[in-house]
Amino acid sequence: MDMQLVFDWAWLPRLSDGLIVTMQLTGACLAGGAALGLLLSLARVYTRGPVYWLASAYVQFFRGTPLLVQLMIIHFGLPTVGIRFEPFISGVVAMGLNTAAYQAEYFRGAIQSVRSGQTLAARSLGMSPLQTVRYIVLPQALRLVIPPWSNELVYMLKYSSIVYMIGVSDLMGVGRTISARSFRFLELFIVVAMMYLAVVLILTFALRWLERRVHVPGLTTTGRRG
Amino acid sequence: MNSDSADHLLRVEDVHKRYGREEVLRGVSFTMERADTKVIIGASGTGKSTLLRCINKLTDPDQGRVWLENQEITGRRAPVNRIRSQMGFVFQDFNLFTHLPALDNVRIGPQRVKGIRRREATTLAQEALATVGLKEKAQSYPAQLSGGQQQRVAIARALAMSPKLMLFDEPTSALDPELIGEVLEVMVKLAKEGMTMLVVSHEMGFARTVADEIIFMEGGVILEQAPPESMFRNPQHKRTGEFLRKISDLYGESE
Numbered sequence: 010m011d012m013q014l015v016f017d018w019a020w021l022p023r024l025s026d027g028l029i030v031t032m033q034l035t036g037a038c039l040a041g042g043a044a045l046g047l048l049l050s051l052a053r054v055y056t057r058g059p060v061y062w063l064a065s066a067y068v069q070f071f072r073g074t075p076l077l078v079q080l081m082i083i084h085f086g087l088p089t090v091g092i093r094f095e096p097f098i099s100g101v102v103a104m105g106l107n108t109a110a111y112q113a114e115y116f117r118g119a120i121q122s123v124r125s126g127q128t129l130a131a132r133s134l135g136m137s138p139l140q141t142v143r144y145i146v147l148p149q150a151l152r153l154v155i156p157p158w159s160n161e162l163v164y165m166l167k168y169s170s171i172v173y174m175i176g177v178s179d180l181m182g183v184g185r186t187i188s189a190r191s192f193r194f195l196e197l198f199i200v201v202a203m204m205y206l207a208v209v210l211i212l213t214f215a216l217r218w219l220e221r222r223v224h225v226p227g228l229t230t231t232g233r234r235g
Numbered sequence: 236m237n238s239d240s241a242d243h244l245l246r247v248e249d250v251h252k253r254y255g256r257e258e259v260l261r262g263v264s265f266t267m268e269r270a271d272t273k274v275i276i277g278a279s280g281t282g283k284s285t286l287l288r289c290i291n292k293l294t295d296p297d298q299g300r301v302w303l304e305n306q307e308i309t310g311r312r313a314p315v316n317r318i319r320s321q322m323g324f325v326f327q328d329f330n331l332f333t334h335l336p337a338l339d340n341v342r343i344g345p346q347r348v349k350g351i352r353r354r355e356a357t358t359l360a361q362e363a364l365a366t367v368g369l370k371e372k373a374q375s376y377p378a379q380l381s382g383g384q385q386q387r388v389a390i391a392r393a394l395a396m397s398p399k400l401m402l403f404d405e406p407t408s409a410l411d412p413e414l415i416g417e418v419l420e421v422m423v424k425l426a427k428e429g430m431t432m433l434v435v436s437h438e439m440g441f442a443r444t445v446a447d448e449i450i451f452m453e454g455g456v457i458l459e460q461a462p463p464e465s466m467f468r469n470p471q472h473k474r475t476g477e478f479l480r481k482i483s484d485l486y487g488e489s490e
Binding site for chain 2: 123124126127129130131132133134135136137140144145148149152225226227228
Protein backbone atom coordinates (compact mmCIF):
# COMPACT_ATOMS: atom_id res chain seq x y z
CA MET A 10 0.00 0.00 0.00
CA ASP A 11 1.25 3.39 -0.97
CA MET A 12 1.56 5.47 2.21
CA GLN A 13 2.98 8.53 0.50
CA LEU A 14 0.88 11.63 0.00
CA VAL A 15 0.96 12.62 -3.63
CA PHE A 16 -0.36 15.77 -5.19
CA ASP A 17 -0.33 16.11 -8.91
CA TRP A 18 -0.09 19.77 -9.95
CA ALA A 19 -1.89 18.89 -13.18
CA TRP A 20 -5.12 18.67 -11.09
CA LEU A 21 -4.96 22.31 -10.13
CA PRO A 22 -6.35 23.93 -13.31
CA ARG A 23 -9.42 21.66 -13.19
CA LEU A 24 -9.92 22.27 -9.48
CA SER A 25 -9.66 26.01 -10.14
CA ASP A 26 -12.33 25.74 -12.81
CA GLY A 27 -14.50 23.96 -10.23
CA LEU A 28 -13.84 26.70 -7.71
CA ILE A 29 -14.95 29.32 -10.23
CA VAL A 30 -18.20 27.41 -10.76
CA THR A 31 -18.67 27.25 -6.98
CA MET A 32 -18.16 30.98 -6.67
CA GLN A 33 -20.49 31.78 -9.56
CA LEU A 34 -23.15 29.55 -8.06
CA THR A 35 -22.78 31.06 -4.61
CA GLY A 36 -22.66 34.62 -5.94
CA ALA A 37 -25.77 34.17 -8.09
CA CYS A 38 -27.83 32.53 -5.34
CA LEU A 39 -26.77 35.10 -2.74
CA ALA A 40 -27.64 38.03 -4.99
CA GLY A 41 -31.02 36.58 -5.95
CA GLY A 42 -31.62 35.54 -2.37
CA ALA A 43 -30.81 39.03 -1.10
CA ALA A 44 -33.31 40.66 -3.46
CA LEU A 45 -36.06 38.16 -2.64
CA GLY A 46 -35.13 38.10 1.05
CA LEU A 47 -35.36 41.88 1.29
CA LEU A 48 -38.85 41.86 -0.24
CA LEU A 49 -39.91 39.06 2.11
CA SER A 50 -38.60 40.93 5.14
CA LEU A 51 -40.39 44.14 4.14
CA ALA A 52 -43.58 42.10 3.71
CA ARG A 53 -43.10 40.56 7.14
CA VAL A 54 -42.43 43.88 8.86
CA TYR A 55 -44.72 46.30 7.04
CA THR A 56 -47.74 44.36 5.83
CA ARG A 57 -50.64 42.49 7.39
CA GLY A 58 -53.09 39.96 6.01
CA PRO A 59 -52.45 37.72 3.00
CA VAL A 60 -49.09 39.25 1.99
CA TYR A 61 -47.75 38.81 5.51
CA TRP A 62 -49.01 35.24 5.73
CA LEU A 63 -47.60 34.27 2.34
CA ALA A 64 -44.18 35.70 3.20
CA SER A 65 -44.22 33.96 6.58
CA ALA A 66 -45.27 30.63 5.07
CA TYR A 67 -42.46 30.95 2.54
CA VAL A 68 -39.87 31.56 5.24
CA GLN A 69 -41.18 28.68 7.39
CA PHE A 70 -41.19 26.25 4.48
CA PHE A 71 -37.68 26.97 3.24
CA ARG A 72 -36.16 27.11 6.70
CA GLY A 73 -38.02 24.02 7.86
CA THR A 74 -36.99 21.60 5.11
CA PRO A 75 -33.49 20.39 4.14
CA LEU A 76 -31.75 22.22 1.33
CA LEU A 77 -30.87 18.88 -0.27
CA VAL A 78 -34.55 17.90 -0.43
CA GLN A 79 -35.38 21.28 -2.00
CA LEU A 80 -32.65 20.71 -4.59
CA MET A 81 -34.01 17.24 -5.41
CA ILE A 82 -37.55 18.57 -5.81
CA ILE A 83 -36.39 21.30 -8.17
CA HIS A 84 -33.99 19.25 -10.28
CA PHE A 85 -35.63 15.80 -10.35
CA GLY A 86 -39.18 16.63 -9.28
CA LEU A 87 -40.15 19.59 -11.40
CA PRO A 88 -39.39 17.90 -14.79
CA THR A 89 -42.45 15.73 -14.00
CA VAL A 90 -44.59 18.84 -14.45
CA GLY A 91 -42.58 19.99 -17.44
CA ILE A 92 -40.16 22.40 -15.74
CA ARG A 93 -36.61 21.43 -16.57
CA PHE A 94 -33.38 23.26 -15.66
CA GLU A 95 -29.71 22.73 -16.41
CA PRO A 96 -27.97 21.37 -13.30
CA PHE A 97 -26.23 24.71 -12.63
CA ILE A 98 -29.52 26.60 -12.87
CA SER A 99 -31.28 24.10 -10.61
CA GLY A 100 -28.53 24.71 -8.08
CA VAL A 101 -28.89 28.49 -8.28
CA VAL A 102 -32.69 28.29 -7.99
CA ALA A 103 -32.72 25.87 -5.04
CA MET A 104 -29.99 27.66 -3.13
CA GLY A 105 -31.37 31.10 -3.98
CA LEU A 106 -34.87 30.23 -2.76
CA ASN A 107 -33.37 28.71 0.37
CA THR A 108 -31.02 31.53 1.29
CA ALA A 109 -33.80 34.07 0.61
CA ALA A 110 -35.70 32.64 3.59
CA TYR A 111 -32.70 32.97 5.88
CA GLN A 112 -31.72 36.40 4.59
CA ALA A 113 -35.32 37.54 5.08
CA GLU A 114 -34.95 36.79 8.78
CA TYR A 115 -31.64 38.63 9.04
CA PHE A 116 -33.09 41.67 7.24
CA ARG A 117 -36.19 41.54 9.41
CA GLY A 118 -34.14 41.57 12.59
CA ALA A 119 -32.04 44.48 11.34
CA ILE A 120 -35.07 46.49 10.19
CA GLN A 121 -36.80 45.97 13.52
CA SER A 122 -33.77 47.12 15.46
CA VAL A 123 -33.92 50.57 13.81
CA ARG A 124 -35.65 52.63 16.48
CA SER A 125 -39.31 53.22 15.71
CA GLY A 126 -38.99 56.85 16.84
CA GLN A 127 -36.85 57.54 13.79
CA THR A 128 -39.63 56.28 11.55
CA LEU A 129 -42.02 58.68 13.29
CA ALA A 130 -39.53 61.51 12.88
CA ALA A 131 -39.20 60.79 9.15
CA ARG A 132 -42.97 60.74 8.74
CA SER A 133 -43.22 63.99 10.69
CA LEU A 134 -40.98 65.62 8.07
CA GLY A 135 -43.52 64.56 5.45
CA MET A 136 -41.68 61.53 4.08
CA SER A 137 -43.87 58.81 2.56
CA PRO A 138 -43.57 55.28 4.00
CA LEU A 139 -41.44 54.31 1.01
CA GLN A 140 -39.08 57.29 1.45
CA THR A 141 -38.81 56.45 5.14
CA VAL A 142 -37.75 52.91 4.35
CA ARG A 143 -35.34 54.01 1.66
CA TYR A 144 -33.62 56.94 3.36
CA ILE A 145 -33.89 56.09 7.06
CA VAL A 146 -34.56 52.41 7.71
CA LEU A 147 -32.55 50.59 5.03
CA PRO A 148 -29.30 52.57 5.33
CA GLN A 149 -29.20 51.52 8.97
CA ALA A 150 -30.56 47.99 8.52
CA LEU A 151 -28.11 47.17 5.73
CA ARG A 152 -25.20 48.13 7.97
CA LEU A 153 -26.56 46.08 10.86
CA VAL A 154 -27.13 43.05 8.67
CA ILE A 155 -23.49 42.67 7.58
CA PRO A 156 -22.38 40.30 10.41
CA PRO A 157 -25.24 37.77 10.08
CA TRP A 158 -25.03 38.14 6.31
CA SER A 159 -21.35 37.13 6.28
CA ASN A 160 -22.30 33.95 8.14
CA GLU A 161 -24.90 33.24 5.48
CA LEU A 162 -22.31 33.77 2.76
CA VAL A 163 -19.99 31.24 4.40
CA TYR A 164 -22.81 28.71 4.80
CA MET A 165 -23.91 29.02 1.20
CA LEU A 166 -20.38 28.73 -0.13
CA LYS A 167 -19.91 25.49 1.78
CA TYR A 168 -23.39 24.03 1.23
CA SER A 169 -23.12 24.70 -2.49
CA SER A 170 -21.00 21.52 -2.51
CA ILE A 171 -24.23 19.45 -2.54
CA VAL A 172 -24.84 20.38 -6.18
CA TYR A 173 -22.26 17.78 -7.29
CA MET A 174 -25.12 15.31 -6.64
CA ILE A 175 -27.08 16.65 -9.59
CA GLY A 176 -23.99 16.68 -11.81
CA VAL A 177 -22.63 20.20 -11.51
CA SER A 178 -18.84 20.41 -11.93
CA ASP A 179 -18.26 22.68 -8.98
CA LEU A 180 -15.18 22.38 -6.77
CA MET A 181 -16.64 19.38 -4.98
CA GLY A 182 -17.79 17.79 -8.24
CA VAL A 183 -14.36 18.15 -9.86
CA GLY A 184 -12.72 16.73 -6.72
CA ARG A 185 -15.02 13.70 -6.85
CA THR A 186 -14.32 13.08 -10.52
CA ILE A 187 -10.54 13.28 -10.24
CA SER A 188 -10.44 11.21 -7.06
CA ALA A 189 -12.57 8.49 -8.58
CA ARG A 190 -9.97 8.06 -11.33
CA SER A 191 -6.78 8.60 -9.38
CA PHE A 192 -7.87 7.03 -6.06
CA ARG A 193 -6.05 9.87 -4.28
CA PHE A 194 -9.02 10.61 -2.04
CA LEU A 195 -7.16 11.93 0.97
CA GLU A 196 -4.85 14.29 -0.92
CA LEU A 197 -7.55 15.57 -3.21
CA PHE A 198 -10.13 16.29 -0.58
CA ILE A 199 -7.58 17.96 1.68
CA VAL A 200 -6.75 20.27 -1.22
CA VAL A 201 -10.45 20.81 -1.96
CA ALA A 202 -11.06 21.64 1.72
CA MET A 203 -8.14 24.10 1.70
CA MET A 204 -9.53 25.83 -1.36
CA TYR A 205 -12.94 26.26 0.30
CA LEU A 206 -11.22 27.51 3.45
CA ALA A 207 -9.11 30.03 1.53
CA VAL A 208 -12.16 31.57 -0.15
CA VAL A 209 -14.10 31.61 3.13
CA LEU A 210 -11.28 33.40 4.93
CA ILE A 211 -10.78 35.98 2.18
CA LEU A 212 -14.50 36.78 2.01
CA THR A 213 -14.85 36.92 5.79
CA PHE A 214 -12.02 39.43 6.02
CA ALA A 215 -13.43 41.43 3.12
CA LEU A 216 -16.81 41.73 4.84
CA ARG A 217 -15.19 42.66 8.13
CA TRP A 218 -13.35 45.41 6.30
CA LEU A 219 -16.64 46.56 4.76
CA GLU A 220 -18.32 46.56 8.17
CA ARG A 221 -15.61 48.81 9.60
CA ARG A 222 -15.70 50.96 6.49
CA VAL A 223 -19.40 51.80 6.80
CA HIS A 224 -19.43 51.93 10.59
CA VAL A 225 -21.30 54.81 12.15
CA PRO A 226 -20.85 55.81 15.81
CA GLY A 227 -23.85 54.82 17.91
CA LEU A 228 -25.36 52.44 15.37
CA THR A 229 -25.64 49.07 17.08
CA THR A 230 -28.01 46.12 16.76
CA THR A 231 -30.14 47.43 19.61
CA GLY A 232 -30.16 50.91 18.11
CA ARG A 233 -29.77 52.41 21.55
CA ARG A 234 -26.92 53.82 23.48
CA GLY A 235 -26.24 54.70 27.07
CA MET B 236 -65.85 73.96 4.35
CA ASN B 237 -66.17 76.61 6.97
CA SER B 238 -65.25 79.90 5.46
CA ASP B 239 -63.54 81.17 8.59
CA SER B 240 -61.05 78.29 8.79
CA ALA B 241 -58.64 80.18 6.56
CA ASP B 242 -58.47 82.99 9.10
CA HIS B 243 -56.77 80.81 11.68
CA LEU B 244 -53.34 79.30 11.26
CA LEU B 245 -54.48 76.16 13.06
CA ARG B 246 -57.95 75.05 13.83
CA VAL B 247 -58.69 71.93 15.89
CA GLU B 248 -62.31 70.90 16.10
CA ASP B 249 -63.82 68.29 18.43
CA VAL B 250 -60.94 65.79 18.27
CA HIS B 251 -61.55 62.41 19.87
CA LYS B 252 -59.13 59.52 20.29
CA ARG B 253 -59.66 56.20 21.97
CA TYR B 254 -57.06 53.52 22.78
CA GLY B 255 -58.98 50.33 23.45
CA ARG B 256 -61.36 51.13 26.29
CA GLU B 257 -59.73 54.34 27.33
CA GLU B 258 -60.89 57.53 25.65
CA VAL B 259 -57.73 59.65 25.75
CA LEU B 260 -59.20 62.68 23.95
CA ARG B 261 -62.86 63.49 24.51
CA GLY B 262 -63.55 66.38 22.21
CA VAL B 263 -60.78 68.98 22.03
CA SER B 264 -61.21 72.23 20.12
CA PHE B 265 -59.04 75.32 19.91
CA THR B 266 -57.46 77.65 17.36
CA MET B 267 -54.08 79.30 16.92
CA GLU B 268 -53.15 82.48 15.06
CA ARG B 269 -49.87 83.27 13.33
CA ALA B 270 -46.96 83.88 15.74
CA ASP B 271 -48.95 82.48 18.68
CA THR B 272 -47.17 80.46 21.30
CA LYS B 273 -49.37 78.18 23.35
CA VAL B 274 -48.24 75.84 26.08
CA ILE B 275 -50.27 72.76 26.95
CA ILE B 276 -50.00 71.55 30.52
CA GLY B 277 -51.71 68.82 32.50
CA ALA B 278 -51.01 65.63 34.44
CA SER B 279 -49.53 62.70 32.54
CA GLY B 280 -52.08 60.56 30.73
CA THR B 281 -54.44 63.44 30.01
CA GLY B 282 -53.90 63.21 26.27
CA LYS B 283 -51.46 66.09 25.66
CA SER B 284 -49.04 64.13 23.48
CA THR B 285 -51.88 62.32 21.73
CA LEU B 286 -53.40 65.68 20.87
CA LEU B 287 -50.13 66.91 19.30
CA ARG B 288 -49.86 63.70 17.26
CA CYS B 289 -53.46 64.00 16.11
CA ILE B 290 -52.71 67.49 14.82
CA ASN B 291 -50.10 66.29 12.30
CA LYS B 292 -51.79 62.89 11.98
CA LEU B 293 -48.92 60.82 13.28
CA THR B 294 -51.89 59.39 15.17
CA ASP B 295 -55.27 59.13 13.46
CA PRO B 296 -58.02 60.85 15.43
CA ASP B 297 -61.20 58.77 15.68
CA GLN B 298 -63.35 61.82 15.18
CA GLY B 299 -62.93 65.55 14.69
CA ARG B 300 -61.17 67.76 12.18
CA VAL B 301 -57.90 69.66 11.96
CA TRP B 302 -57.05 72.47 9.56
CA LEU B 303 -53.70 74.09 8.87
CA GLU B 304 -54.76 77.38 7.31
CA ASN B 305 -57.29 76.21 4.72
CA GLN B 306 -55.93 72.69 4.31
CA GLU B 307 -57.78 70.00 6.21
CA ILE B 308 -55.33 67.26 7.20
CA THR B 309 -58.16 65.05 8.45
CA GLY B 310 -59.95 65.16 5.10
CA ARG B 311 -60.57 61.81 3.44
CA ARG B 312 -58.29 62.47 0.52
CA ALA B 313 -56.02 65.00 2.18
CA PRO B 314 -52.40 65.09 0.95
CA VAL B 315 -51.28 64.19 4.47
CA ASN B 316 -47.53 64.07 3.75
CA ARG B 317 -47.60 67.51 2.15
CA ILE B 318 -49.59 69.13 4.94
CA ARG B 319 -47.47 67.37 7.56
CA SER B 320 -44.29 68.71 5.97
CA GLN B 321 -45.52 72.22 6.86
CA MET B 322 -45.60 71.40 10.57
CA GLY B 323 -42.39 70.80 12.47
CA PHE B 324 -42.47 68.17 15.20
CA VAL B 325 -39.95 67.96 18.04
CA PHE B 326 -40.01 64.74 20.06
CA GLN B 327 -39.28 64.14 23.70
CA ASP B 328 -36.45 61.74 22.88
CA PHE B 329 -35.05 63.65 19.86
CA ASN B 330 -35.32 60.76 17.36
CA LEU B 331 -32.40 61.93 15.27
CA PHE B 332 -31.40 59.64 12.39
CA THR B 333 -28.54 57.61 13.87
CA HIS B 334 -26.72 57.00 10.60
CA LEU B 335 -26.51 60.64 9.54
CA PRO B 336 -24.27 63.48 10.75
CA ALA B 337 -26.08 66.55 12.12
CA LEU B 338 -25.96 68.37 8.78
CA ASP B 339 -27.51 65.45 6.89
CA ASN B 340 -30.16 65.02 9.58
CA VAL B 341 -31.24 68.59 8.89
CA ARG B 342 -30.74 68.50 5.12
CA ILE B 343 -32.63 65.31 4.34
CA GLY B 344 -36.08 66.91 4.79
CA PRO B 345 -35.65 69.81 2.37
CA GLN B 346 -33.76 67.61 -0.09
CA ARG B 347 -35.95 64.50 -0.15
CA VAL B 348 -39.37 65.84 0.82
CA LYS B 349 -39.35 69.24 -0.82
CA GLY B 350 -37.04 68.24 -3.65
CA ILE B 351 -34.68 71.18 -3.09
CA ARG B 352 -31.32 70.77 -4.83
CA ARG B 353 -28.50 69.46 -2.70
CA ARG B 354 -26.47 72.67 -2.65
CA GLU B 355 -29.38 74.86 -1.63
CA ALA B 356 -30.56 72.26 0.89
CA THR B 357 -27.06 72.30 2.38
CA THR B 358 -27.22 76.07 2.78
CA LEU B 359 -30.64 75.79 4.40
CA ALA B 360 -29.36 73.15 6.79
CA GLN B 361 -26.32 75.21 7.72
CA GLU B 362 -28.53 78.19 8.46
CA ALA B 363 -30.85 76.10 10.59
CA LEU B 364 -27.90 74.69 12.53
CA ALA B 365 -26.58 78.22 13.04
CA THR B 366 -29.98 79.27 14.43
CA VAL B 367 -29.71 76.63 17.16
CA GLY B 368 -26.03 77.47 17.71
CA LEU B 369 -24.56 74.23 16.39
CA LYS B 370 -22.86 75.24 13.18
CA GLU B 371 -19.57 73.73 14.34
CA LYS B 372 -21.21 70.34 15.04
CA ALA B 373 -22.42 69.84 11.45
CA GLN B 374 -20.26 66.77 10.92
CA SER B 375 -20.94 65.10 14.28
CA TYR B 376 -23.10 61.99 14.48
CA PRO B 377 -25.99 61.99 16.99
CA ALA B 378 -24.10 59.58 19.26
CA GLN B 379 -21.31 62.14 19.51
CA LEU B 380 -23.62 64.90 20.76
CA SER B 381 -25.05 65.59 24.21
CA GLY B 382 -28.81 65.32 24.76
CA GLY B 383 -29.21 69.07 24.62
CA GLN B 384 -27.26 69.28 21.38
CA GLN B 385 -29.28 66.41 19.89
CA GLN B 386 -32.52 68.17 20.73
CA ARG B 387 -31.23 71.40 19.17
CA VAL B 388 -30.34 69.48 15.99
CA ALA B 389 -33.88 68.05 16.07
CA ILE B 390 -35.26 71.58 16.26
CA ALA B 391 -33.02 72.62 13.36
CA ARG B 392 -34.25 69.60 11.38
CA ALA B 393 -37.83 70.81 11.80
CA LEU B 394 -36.91 74.45 11.10
CA ALA B 395 -35.15 73.64 7.83
CA MET B 396 -38.53 72.70 6.39
CA SER B 397 -39.70 76.32 6.93
CA PRO B 398 -42.76 75.11 8.85
CA LYS B 399 -45.85 77.23 9.45
CA LEU B 400 -46.22 75.70 12.88
CA MET B 401 -43.89 73.92 15.29
CA LEU B 402 -45.20 71.21 17.61
CA PHE B 403 -43.05 70.40 20.66
CA ASP B 404 -43.80 67.24 22.65
CA GLU B 405 -42.14 67.65 26.07
CA PRO B 406 -38.87 68.72 24.43
CA THR B 407 -36.90 68.98 27.67
CA SER B 408 -38.31 66.06 29.68
CA ALA B 409 -35.61 63.59 28.62
CA LEU B 410 -32.76 66.00 29.34
CA ASP B 411 -30.41 66.25 32.30
CA PRO B 412 -31.26 69.42 34.26
CA GLU B 413 -28.10 71.26 33.20
CA LEU B 414 -28.97 70.76 29.51
CA ILE B 415 -32.54 72.07 29.65
CA GLY B 416 -31.53 75.73 29.51
CA GLU B 417 -29.83 75.60 26.10
CA VAL B 418 -32.93 74.05 24.51
CA LEU B 419 -35.36 76.47 26.14
CA GLU B 420 -33.14 79.35 25.04
CA VAL B 421 -33.52 78.29 21.41
CA MET B 422 -37.29 77.94 21.84
CA VAL B 423 -37.63 81.38 23.43
CA LYS B 424 -35.65 82.82 20.54
CA LEU B 425 -37.94 81.15 18.00
CA ALA B 426 -41.06 82.37 19.76
CA LYS B 427 -39.73 85.92 19.83
CA GLU B 428 -38.87 85.76 16.14
CA GLY B 429 -42.53 85.03 15.43
CA MET B 430 -42.63 81.26 14.97
CA THR B 431 -46.04 79.77 15.71
CA MET B 432 -45.48 77.22 18.45
CA LEU B 433 -47.62 74.68 20.29
CA VAL B 434 -45.65 73.26 23.18
CA VAL B 435 -46.43 70.44 25.61
CA SER B 436 -44.21 71.23 28.56
CA HIS B 437 -44.06 71.67 32.32
CA GLU B 438 -41.45 74.40 32.11
CA MET B 439 -43.42 77.16 33.78
CA GLY B 440 -40.58 79.64 33.40
CA PHE B 441 -40.77 79.18 29.64
CA ALA B 442 -44.57 79.39 29.67
CA ARG B 443 -44.52 82.64 31.62
CA THR B 444 -41.85 84.19 29.41
CA VAL B 445 -43.27 83.47 25.97
CA ALA B 446 -46.70 81.84 26.08
CA ASP B 447 -49.63 83.87 24.86
CA GLU B 448 -51.87 81.29 26.40
CA ILE B 449 -51.70 78.24 28.60
CA ILE B 450 -54.00 75.35 27.83
CA PHE B 451 -54.76 73.16 30.85
CA MET B 452 -55.90 69.65 29.93
CA GLU B 453 -57.53 67.17 32.24
CA GLY B 454 -59.27 63.89 31.45
CA GLY B 455 -59.01 64.31 27.69
CA VAL B 456 -60.57 67.78 27.46
CA ILE B 457 -59.38 71.38 27.73
CA LEU B 458 -60.45 72.46 31.20
CA GLU B 459 -59.14 75.96 31.03
CA GLN B 460 -57.34 78.22 28.58
CA ALA B 461 -55.93 81.63 29.52
CA PRO B 462 -52.87 83.89 29.37
CA PRO B 463 -50.24 82.73 31.88
CA GLU B 464 -50.55 85.61 34.38
CA SER B 465 -54.31 85.40 34.69
CA MET B 466 -54.21 81.62 34.94
CA PHE B 467 -51.63 81.77 37.72
CA ARG B 468 -53.34 84.60 39.57
CA ASN B 469 -56.91 83.65 39.06
CA PRO B 470 -57.54 80.05 37.93
CA GLN B 471 -61.19 79.40 37.07
CA HIS B 472 -61.15 75.77 38.15
CA LYS B 473 -60.07 74.26 41.43
CA ARG B 474 -58.12 71.56 39.57
CA THR B 475 -56.15 74.15 37.63
CA GLY B 476 -55.03 75.86 40.83
CA GLU B 477 -54.04 72.56 42.43
CA PHE B 478 -52.08 71.49 39.39
CA LEU B 479 -50.26 74.82 39.06
CA ARG B 480 -49.26 74.73 42.73
CA LYS B 481 -48.02 71.14 42.45
CA ILE B 482 -46.02 71.84 39.32
CA SER B 483 -44.53 75.03 40.74
CA ASP B 484 -43.33 73.08 43.79
CA LEU B 485 -41.75 70.48 41.53
CA TYR B 486 -40.19 72.58 38.82
CA GLY B 487 -39.94 76.01 40.39
CA GLU B 488 -41.97 78.87 39.08
CA SER B 489 -39.26 81.00 37.63
CA GLU B 490 -36.25 80.19 35.49
